[in-house]
Amino acid sequence: MRIRAAKDVHRRWLGVALGVGLVLVSAAALAVGPAPGAAPQTAKFVIVAAKTPADGGYNFNGYSRGAMTVTVPVGWHLTIEFQNNGPLTHSLEVLPYTPTQPGAPPATPVFSGAATKNLQAGLPKGAKTTISFTADKPGTYEFACGVPGHAAAGMWDKLVVSAKAKQPSVTPASATKITTLAR
Numbered sequence: 001m002r003i004r005a006a007k008d009v010h011r012r013w014l015g016v017a018l019g020v021g022l023v024l025v026s027a028a029a030l031a032v033g034p035a036p037g038a039a040p041q042t043a044k045f046v047i048v049a050a051k052t053p054a055d056g057g058y059n060f061n062g063y064s065r066g067a068m069t070v071t072v073p074v075g076w077h078l079t080i081e082f083q084n085n086g087p088l089t090h091s092l093e094v095l096p097y098t099p100t101q102p103g104a105p106p107a108t109p110v111f112s113g114a115a116t117k118n119l120q121a122g123l124p125k126g127a128k129t130t131i132s133f134t135a136d137k138p139g140t141y142e143f144a145c146g147v148p149g150h151a152a153a154g155m156w157d158k159l160v161v162s163a164k165a166k167q168p169s170v171t172p173a174s175a176t177k178i179t180t181l182a183r
């Protein structure tokens with residue numbers, strides 16, 4: 001009897017220990033997100049053309065001339081909700097970064113799907129559209145307005161596709177809110 005009772009106590013403690021262990025493992029998984037090397041995910045965020053009057057309205061989220069940098073791990077999918085808040089038409093495309101902006105940006109984005117429709121004519125005030133693409137090649141790129149003259153006037157920011165980054169980020173941190181979704 002005494003031996004059996006001791007075994008029962010032992011089993012009970014083993015059960016408690018396993019339970020605590022499971023809770024700790026679950027909490028750790030929630031805290032750090034997917035394990036390193038996990039499948040790429042989707043980074044979703046908003047870019048508003050002419051959000052503020054900064055730089056004559058030639059800005060995205062209030063930032064112009066590369067003042068905002070979005071960094072994403074290579075291979076991630078990006079879903080960008082584009083909105084135009086300004087009186088002029090604007091658009092958005094991802095191009096290779098160049099220190100000098102062309103007067104008429106190229107009509108083909110660097111990643112397939114990384115451009116809004118009517119790139120050169122632009123979208124009117126109040127327009128909303130979503131673009132989706134895979135950032136499948138590391139490097140430094142730019143978000144540019146495709147309406148001729150706008151990127152040259154300052155309407156461009158940076159996109160870094162990083163082989164080192166594990167999670168997406170934005171500088172400054174208040175420039176947009178990046179949501180991470182399962183792909």
Ligand SMILES: [Cu+2]
Pocket residue numbers: 049089090091122145146147150151155
């Ligand atoms: Cu524009």
